[in-house]
Amino acid sequence: MKTKSIYPLILIFVVSLFSSCFELVEEVTLNNDGSGEFEFTANLSQSKTKLKSIMLMDKINGHKVPSQADVTKEIVAICTLAKKTKGISKVSRSIDFENFIFSFKCQFDSVEALNSVVKNFRLSKKVTNKNHDKQFTYDKKKKILYRNFDAALKQEYTRLNAEDKKVFKGATYVSVYRFQKEVKATSNSKTKTSPNNKATMLKVNVLDVINKKSSLKNTIKLK
Amino acid sequence: MKFTKLVAIVILLCSSFSLFSQDFTSKIRDNALVVFTLNGDNILKKVPENEINISQLFYEFKREMRTDNINTMSDFGFKFNSSMVYAMEVDTNMLFNLFFMPIKDLTKFESMISEFSRNKVTTQKDGYKSVSNKRNTEHVVWNSEFAVFAFGYYTGSLYQYRYYNSSDDYNYYEENKAIEKVLKEDTANKLTVKEKSDRVDEILKKGYKLSYYDLNEEIPGEASNNEKVIEEEVIEEVEVMEVDNIPPPPPPPSVMEISEDVVEEVAIEAPSSSRRSYRKNNYYNDLYRKKSEINDYRRRIRNKIRNRRNDIREEKKNKLVKQIFDTRFNTIFNKDIAKSINSVSSFTKSKDKKADGVLWMRNDYFQNGMKSMMTSIFGYGYYGRRYRGGLLSNSLYSFGEDISITKLYFEKKGVRFTKESDNNEKSKKATNAIFSTKQDSRFLKYINGDKFIGYISSTFSSEAAIRELPNLWTSTYTQFSPEYREEMEVLADIMEVFMDEKAIGEMATGNAMFVLKDMKEKEVSYTSYQYDENYKRTKVQKTRTELQPEFLFMLTTKNESLLTRIMKLGIKNEVISQKGTYYTTQTKKSKLPMDFFFAIKDGIVFVTTDEIEIQTIVAGGNYKGITKKHRKLIEKNSQVVYFDSKKLVSYLPNESVRRRNIEEFMYFKENGFEEVLMTTKNQKGNLFSEGFMHTPKGENNSAMYIFEFLNGMIEIGRR
Incomplete structure (x- = not known):
């Protein structure tokens, strides 16, 4: 009788007790000249007990569990890539394994520079799909910020196994954009505009985005 | 007397007939x-x-x-x-x-x-x-x-597919040299590709011409005495099983054939910048084309021969x-x-x-x-x-x-299986040395009756295990790779030198017990965000309830002082902290999903998730002790795994199951097995294992219960 094999089973049992949840926050502060500040935060704090249990394992659902060092290395690599990108400055990061909150912050001369970071990251991972290269477009003359999003996530999602799919249950994505000028109109019906008309917020469920019930796509016209 | 004998013979015949049938x-x-x-x-x-x-x-x-x-x-x-x-x-x-x-x-x-x-x-x-x-x-x-x-x-070796078995005596270097020679001889390009190929065979002094087999079904070197081999191979009764040592796989096929193209391609793709190099390139292009023509011709015939050989081999194999x-x-x-x-x-x-x-x-x-x-x-x-x-x-x-015998019994109250092994002498000796210990009975007094979901009790001599295992692993490994016998034996010796079995055996004797007591809801804090009216983000602390396991783990040690020193090292590195007479993982550096509490008392290491329990233990508090039924099981066996399946499954949240499987899950929760028990004990060097799965109360036929359970599952699946 292999009692040895019981221990990982107990760990898996423990892991299955904790539901997972995470929130992704994208914040852009856009100046009139097209420059600005970008911050992206992944907050997995709600699932920290589960993540701490998972971090004790070698593998879960057939995937290798990255160590803290692996995760840190990956975030540092993104920061290094951003620092090397023309038009990107003041790159900073925050890594918190106690609460599982990770963030990346930088300043940009134009949204094109931000797009370059995304593209360079894609190239560093040898991904050939160019669909995500242009995340933002800013038309200075027309004073319109375009948040582009045309990802066919459903197909990728369908390929995942049932256990992996559970990760997205309850996950949210928040986009907050701040401007120096007032907002005239937004295209995404789920967008809220602040009382001072200088900020917008879009909060959607990740699963809805995957299933195309919601989208991050937005066109924000400024006065 | 004669009559009795006759009756006996008739009974014997009848029984042998029924045995035969x-x-x-x-x-x-x-x-x-x-x-x-x-x-x-x-x-x-x-x-x-x-x-x-x-x-x-x-x-x-x-x-x-x-x-x-x-x-x-x-x-x-x-x-x-x-x-x-x-x-x-x-x-x-x-x-x-x-x-x-x-x-x-x-x-x-x-x-x-x-x-x-x-x-x-x-x-x-x-x-x-x-x-x-x-x-x-x-x-x-x-x-x-x-x-x-x-x-x-x-499973024999004679007709197994091997690339080089079906290939002829092809030598790339020799053949390439011969082709170059033919091309030098025929600068006017008067010979046909067949003639060139024949000339290559002449230069290589082959006893046949490859072109001959282009139109014939016959293949070179095919012995006609293979039928004899078949006759010899059919052995009616083979007493001893021999499994062929199959050689490692051949290098990837066609490497040699590909390489010749690659070599040539590299040569012709060299960058040219002058007229001289342009002419040189042209020369190489032409040479390459001519060589390719001969090569392609010969390769095509060779492939045909190879396929034919494979067909013949397959035919012979099927016949055999x-x-x-x-x-x-x-x-x-x-x-x-x-x-x-x-x-x-x-x-x-x-x-x-x-x-x-x-x-x-x-x-x-x-x-x-x-x-x-x-x-x-x-x-x-x-x-x-x-x-x-x-x-x-x-x-x-x-x-x-050597031999294992597993038996299955569908009994009234549950399904029982037994497994007995028949070890060889070496393993018998090792098993006796490792599994002759008794569980530390002091563990049992720290358990409160049968208020638990399950437990694992394990007792063995860690000292003997460390002493015996390297040799056992060596003998097992060398079964698969006899060529590494020497290396494995040296490795086993090194392990013996470096692993001080006595010291390890004193630190952890091999007596251990894990008790899953309960699943309790606990409040856990987490960080979230709130946004002001202008969507400025600030961090907020929220709480949620999570179901966490409560367990107690016990381990016998004979070297308390060493373990205490290890604990002190943990405190120094802020991995654990001390709370009076016990330790905890409640530190900033903790990477664990929940808090654990440790204590070393009377030669037992206690690890628990319940702080009150560890406080009671170090204060010498009293517990009811485990029930008689389980005490008996633990005392008589080297390993015991017990869990109340129904209780355990009841804690699994429905959300952990896919929506489409929820009905099956609920059915399983309601109708699944109750208690599950597995034990292993040493019987004169052989291990005897037994498992029992209790059917729900009221069921009096476990076979019928499983049958009905399966039918129920199928019915739900069809809805």
């Missing part, structure tokens, strides 16, 4: 690796045939088989209330899988076979009929009393396989086997009328048999994989087991 084991050779006997009579008494006929399970089976002619079990024509036997036999050339089924109604059976074999031709032989697949690897063979479903794989099968069927239906499996004492001892199923297995040979089968199915691709499978499939408990 039902006991197929006399038809199984003594080189069998696996024999599984299913006691149909026992099972049908527990789950009657008429119940099966109207069950969802049978309905599903009929649906899968897509037949209208089978409406009841009896339509198969089998005698289900008799023993059915499966056997795996291996000899030098073949691995046989034989499934023996008694026949009740020959007409029904033959009509079923005719339907399922899609009207394949039935061959009438001496004493039996048979239907086979095209490659002669699958057969159904029967007479009026019983049928044998047989399939097998050729057919012959071997025919010989085997002849012994089953027309002859008595000189040495049947019944001559193996452990097999005869394993027979048990009360058991519903008995699996007798020659463990070490079984692995070799599986290895041969896998190599035969997957070819050389399996060669690398088999090491992994072989080593991983061995645990401490199956090292050196």
Whole structure:
């Protein structure tokens, strides 16, 4: 009788007790000249007990569990890539394994520079799909910020196994954009505009985005 | 006196007849690796045939088989209330899988076979009929009393596919030189490609011309005495199983052929910047084209020869396989086997009328048999994989087991299985040394009655394990890779030198117990965000409830001082902190999902998730102690795994299951097994394991319970 094999089973049992949840926050502060500040935060704090249990394992659902060092290395690599990108400055990061909150912050001369970071990251991972290269477009003359999003996530999602799919249950994505000028109109019906008309917020469920019930796509016209 | 003798003879004849009609084991050779006997009579008494006929399970089976002619079990024509036997036999050339089924109604059976074999031709032989697949690897063979479903794989080495076996004496370097020579001789380009190829053969002093075989079916060097080999290979009764040492896979095919192109391509693709190099390039291009023409011509003929060789090899292999099968069927239906499996004492001892199923297995040979089968199915691709499978499939408990016997009983109150091993002398010695310890009885007083979900109790001598295991691993590993015997022995010695078994044995004797006490809801804080009216983000602390396990782990130590020093080191590095007389992982640096509390007291290391419990332990508080039933189990066995399945499953949140499976999950929660118990103990160097799964209260027939449970699951699945 292999009692040895019981221990990982107990760990898996423990892991299955904790539901997972995470929130992704994208914040852009856009100046009139097209420059600005970008911050992206992944907050997995709600699932920290589960993540701490998972971090004790070698593998879960057939995937290798990255160590803290692996995760840190990956975030540092993104920061290094951003620092090397023309038009990107003041790159900073925050890594918190106690609460599982990770963030990346930088300043940009134009949204094109931000797009370059995304593209360079894609190239560093040898991904050939160019669909995500242009995340933002800013038309200075027309004073319109375009948040582009045309990802066919459903197909990728369908390929995942049932256990992996559970990760997205309850996950949210928040986009907050701040401007120096007032907002005239937004295209995404789920967008809220602040009382001072200088900020917008879009909060959607990740699963809805995957299933195309919601989208991050937005066109924000400024006065 | 004479009359009594006569009666005795009649009784003996009757019983031997009934044995003959039902006991197929006399038809199984003594080189069998696996024999599984299913006691149909026992099972049908527990789950009657008429119940099966109207069950969802049978309905599903009929649906899968897509037949209208089978409406009841009896339509198969089998005698289900008799023993059915499966056997795996291996000899030098073949691995046989034989499934023996008694026949009740020959007409029904033959009509079923005719339907399922899609009207394949039935061959009438001496004493039996048979239907086979095209490659002669699958057969159904029967007479009026019983049928044998047989399939097998050729495991011999003579006809195994090997790239270089089917290739001719091709030498790239020699041939390339010869081609260059021919091209130099024929600068005017007057020779045809065939003539050039013939000239290459002349230069290489081959005894044949490759072009000759372009239009002929004949192939070079094909010996006509292969038929003789076949005759020699058919061995009727092979007593000792030998599995060929299959050499490692050949290097990837066609490398040599590809490389010549690559070499040339590199040469012609050199950058040219002047007229001279342009001319030079042209020269190389032309040379390359001419060489390619000859090469392509010769390669095409070679491929044809190679394919033909493979076809011939395959034909011969199939012929041999057919012959071997025919010989085997002849012994089953027309002859008595000189040495049947019944001559193996452990097999005869394993027979048990009360058991519903008995699996007798020659463990070490079984692995070799599986290895041969896998190599035969997957070819050389399996060669690398088999090491992994072989080593991983061995645990401490199956090292050196010669024979294992597993029995299954569907009892009134639950399903029981037993597994006994028959170890070799070396393993017996090691098992005795490792598994002769008793569990630390002091553990039991820290458990509160039977207020737990489950526990694992384990006792063994860690000192003996460290001393014995390197050698056992060595002998197991070298079974798979004898070429590394020396290296493994040196490694075992090094392990012995570096591992101080006495010191380790003192630190952790090998007595340990894990008790899963409860699952409790706990409030856990987490960070989230809130946004002001202008969507400025600020961090907020929120709480949520999570279900967390409560457990107690105990470990005996004889070296408290060393462990205390380790704890102090943990405090120094802020991995743990001290709270009076106990320790905790409640530190900033903790990477653990929940808080743990430790204490070392009276030679026992305690680890728990419950702070009150650790405080009670260090204060010398009293517990009720484990119940008598479990105490007995723990005291008598080396390993005990017990869990209340129903209790355990009740804690699993419904959200952890996919929505589409929720009904099945709820059904399982309500109707699944109750307690599950597994024990292992040492019996004179052999390990004896026993498992018992309790059926829910009120059930008095575990076979019927499983049958109904499966039917319920199928019904839900169909909704």
